[in-house]
Amino acid sequence: MNQSSITAQNATRRIVKRSRRYLLSLSILALAAGPAWAADLPLSGGGKEIVVLMPSRSNAYLAQWIRGAEASAKEDDYKLTVIENNFDQTEQDSQTEQRIALPHQPAAYIWWPADARAGIASLRRLSRTGVPVFQANQAVQPAAKKYVKAYAGVDDFFNGQIAGQNAEAARAAFVAAGNKLSSPGGNLVILKFIPGYSAGDDRERGFMDATKGKPFHVIATEYGGFDNASGYKAMSQLIPRIRGQGIDFVYGMSDGPVTGAVQALEEAGLKPGKNVYLVSATCIADISAIKSAKEFATGVQAAGLEGWFAVNVVARYFAHGDKILPGTYIAPATVDARPQFTEPPSEVNIIPNPPVVVGTNAADAPKVLANFKLWGQTFVDHCVY
Amino acid sequence: MSRLDKGLGLRLGLSILLIVICAIEVDGFATMATLASIVENVALIGLLAAGLMLTMVAGQLDAAVASVAAVSAIIALLLGPYSLVLGIVVALVVAGLYGCGIGWIIARTGVSSLVLTVCMLIGLRGLALILVPQSPAVLADGLLWVSDGLVARVGPTTVLGIIGLVLILALGLGMRCTRLGLSLYAVGGNLERARGSGVNTTKVYMVAFAGSAMLAATAGILAALRSGSASGTGLDSFLLDGVTAAVVGGVSLEGGRGSIINVLLGSLIVRIIAAAAALLGMQSSVESIATGCILLAMLLLDDALGTRRGMKTAARWRVLGRPLRT
Numbered sequence: 170m171n172q173s174s175i176t177a178q179n180a181t182r183r184i185v186k187r188s189r190r191y192l193l194s195l196s197i198l199a200l201a202a203g204p205a206w207a208a209d210l211p212l213s214g215g216g217k218e219i220v221v222l223m224p225s226r227s228n229a230y231l232a233q234w235i236r237g238a239e240a241s242a243k244e245d246d247y248k249l250t251v252i253e254n255n256f257d258q259t260e261q262d263s264q265t266e267q268r269i270a271l272p273h274q275p276a277a278y279i280w281w282p283a284d285a286r287a288g289i290a291s292l293r294r295l296s297r298t299g300v301p302v303f304q305a306n307q308a309v310q311p312a313a314k315k316y317v318k319a320y321a322g323v324d325d326f327f328n329g330q331i332a333g334q335n336a337e338a339a340r341a342a343f344v345a346a347g348n349k350l351s352s353p354g355g356n357l358v359i360l361k362f363i364p365g366y367s368a369g370d371d372r373e374r375g376f377m378d379a380t381k382g383k384p385f386h387v388i389a390t391e392y393g394g395f396d397n398a399s400g401y402k403a404m405s406q407l408i409p410r411i412r413g414q415g416i417d418f419v420y421g422m423s424d425g426p427v428t429g430a431v432q433a434l435e436e437a438g439l440k441p442g443k444n445v446y447l448v449s450a451t452c453i454a455d456i457s458a459i460k461s462a463k464e465f466a467t468g469v470q471a472a473g474l475e476g477w478f479a480v481n482v483v484a485r486y487f488a489h490g491d492k493i494l495p496g497t498y499i500a501p502a503t504v505d506a507r508p509q510f511t512e513p514p515s516e517v518n519i520i521p522n523p524p525v526v527v528g529t530n531a532a533d534a535p536k537v538l539a540n541f542k543l544w545g546q547t548f549v550d551h552c553v554y
Numbered sequence: 555m556s557r558l559d560k561g562l563g564l565r566l567g568l569s570i571l572l573i574v575i576c577a578i579e580v581d582g583f584a585t586m587a588t589l590a591s592i593v594e595n596v597a598l599i600g601l602l603a604a605g606l607m608l609t610m611v612a613g614q615l616d617a618a619v620a621s622v623a624a625v626s627a628i629i630a631l632l633l634g635p636y637s638l639v640l641g642i643v644v645a646l647v648v649a650g651l652y653g654c655g656i657g658w659i660i661a662r663t664g665v666s667s668l669v670l671t672v673c674m675l676i677g678l679r680g681l682a683l684i685l686v687p688q689s690p691a692v693l694a695d696g697l698l699w700v701s702d703g704l705v706a707r708v709g710p711t712t713v714l715g716i717i718g719l720v721l722i723l724a725l726g727l728g729m730r731c732t733r734l735g736l737s738l739y740a741v742g743g744n745l746e747r748a749r750g751s752g753v754n755t756t757k758v759y760m761v762a763f764a765g766s767a768m769l770a771a772t773a774g775i776l777a778a779l780r781s782g783s784a785s786g787t788g789l790d791s792f793l794l795d796g797v798t799a800a801v802v803g804g805v806s807l808e809g810g811r812g813s814i815i816n817v818l819l820g821s822l823i824v825r826i827i828a829a830a831a832a833l834l835g836m837q838s839s840v841e842s843i844a845t846g847c848i849l850l851a852m853l854l855l856d857d858a859l860g861t862r863r864g865m866k867t868a869a870r871w872r873v874l875g876r877p878l879r880t
Contacts, residue, residue, distance in 0.1 A: 225839075253836075253838040258785065259791070263595050267832055270585075284785050287788065288781050293782070
């Protein structure tokens with residue numbers, strides 16, 4: 170074998186080797202590019218309809234949820250039809266029957282039950298149409314799992330845990346400020362939503378779970394509704410009965426009733442943020458209490474973000490060929506921008522609920538709130554509507 | 555044209571007008587499916603309105619119908635695992651006894667029916683929350699066929715619709731053709747004259763409130779069976795729905811006047827608006843405004859036509875065949 174043929178063979182080997190490397194590199198690039206393709210995966214619904222059956226937008230949270238859902242539908246080119254009931258399961262059942270019976274069915278239903286544990290027969294009939302049903306906001310009951318493709322929304326147990334962490338921080342600050350606890354764990358009042366509203370039960374359980382290491386002493390649990398007026402009424406009625414025991418902390422399910430409780434406590438001569446600390450699980454509409462540091466801490470359960478996410482889950486389901494991943498997915502609480510949702514949706518899809526602790530200094534509270542960001546939006550963007 | 559015919563014509567005309575407008579303007583309205591849904595809900599709301607009519611015709615008002623419906627539905631579903639039929643019977647008997655008691659108290663003490671039944675509205679709602687403090691009473695998986703059966707289509711309606719309409723029409727016949735039914739009008743038209751003529755007003759009130767409670771219970775049970783559940787906070791809108799349908803149906807709040815056909819038409823008008831709102835994806839606030847406007851318009855039109863004023867008492871007594879004692 171002469172020198173030239175050896176050189177030619179070596180050259181051939183090098184070319185083959187290089188080719189292999191190129192092929193390997195190309196394969197790696199192709200694999201790496203997978204998520205990139207997914208990121209660009211078109212979510213276009215081509216104008217298909219999504220029907221949402223939910224309670225009325227007379228509640229500020231629900232109104233903001235609808236705005237978020239509409240924005241998401243517009244982004245993904247879906248037509249969104251919202252059928253509202255007045256927080257009445259019978260009305261929702263009637264509307265469901267009427268919608269099911271129509272000849273033209275939507276691409277998907279989003280089911281937000283008036284009562285999470287009720288209306289299972291309607292949900293069953295909805296799923297029998299063959300149209301995929303997604304549940305929003307109220308966790309899917311075990312008996313209803315077989316009727317629902319996926320859940321998208323809040324996790325009230327998780328929100329309760331966040332409130333529990335906030336309460337523990339409040340207790341530490343309460344003691345550090347020189348206040349004396351009325352009982353070893355501190356006396357606590359819980360203001361729940363309304364009877365039968367499962368979110369309130371879940372948030373209470375989550376709170377208890379988060380504080381089980383050093384439990385609070387619950388001196389009263391009352392239904393404080395969803396808004397300031399209901400919270401004020403509930404707290405006003407409670408104060409004469411429990412004041413003698415000492416009220417150290419108040420845990421409200423959302424900022425609405427907590428703001429009402431602040432007013433009731435002040436009228437009774439107590440000083441929120443000084444000798445009684447209030448925490449809540451989520452912000453909603455009125456942020457006056459947290460802004461003035463009369464409320465120690467809250468969580469950011471953004472209604473608009475939840476509505477956006479629910480429709481996005483449906484859009485991703487169709488974009489990935491009707492695929493649902495098993496398990497639970499908690500969306501990351503990214504600060505400056507919305508996360509890229511490239512994967513198919515999971516069975517349970519949860520929005521983040523990051524805590525916001527302003528403490529008790531009224532001068533610092535606006536700065537804390539101004540510095541907060543979630544998915545590129547501020548505290549006010551998420552909580553004031 | 556008599557006042558009765560004018561009232562009927564007005565409601566019939568408005569119903570047809572609304573149907574025509576909705577059929578033209580609302581996509582999906584002119585279908586058998588929508589018709590079936592409307593008729594089913596007319597039957598459900600009509601049961602409540604017919605019950606309310608019993609008390610309103612007698613010059614009273616049963617404001618507790620929503621809570622009675624909720625408690626009855628809960629009782630029926632809680633007893634469902636043992637025997638659904640037994641549960642329904644027990645719920646209806648309890649409602650009937652409760653109504654008799656309320657009627658007796660009103661007749662004997664003269665207490666305002668509005669005040670008493672508002673007390674019951676609140677108290678029974680509390681009882682409902684005690685019966686099902688956390689989770690609602692639910693229909694067992696093995697009984698979900700009952701729910702499906704109720705919404706099964708039969709012509710232009712459903713099984714639930716037929717049950718409701720049959721009960722309402724039977725009540726209408728009873729009110730027009732029986733002595734007890736006519737006594738309701740007489741007592742509502744002029745209580746003193748009725749007493750003076752020997753009408754047993756205690757019995758009339760007991761029947762009126764027992765009928766109202768049992769019809770509310772029937773509506774509540776049917777709604778719960780359709781839904782597959784009954785919660786302590788449920789059926790809250792029943793009172794407003796029933797009163798709206800009764801008033802749109804021309805039942806006089808002053809007593810002595812009301813007809814089942816008009817009440818059914820009143821329910822139909824309310825449900826046409828609700829069905830169109832649902833199909834259009836209309837905000838519930840807009841639907842409430844539309845219903846309020848219709849209610850106001852009906853009151854004004856009735857007043858203009860004189861159809862809501864009570865029929866002359868003498869005419870009632872002639873029907874009853876009793877001499878007038880003045």
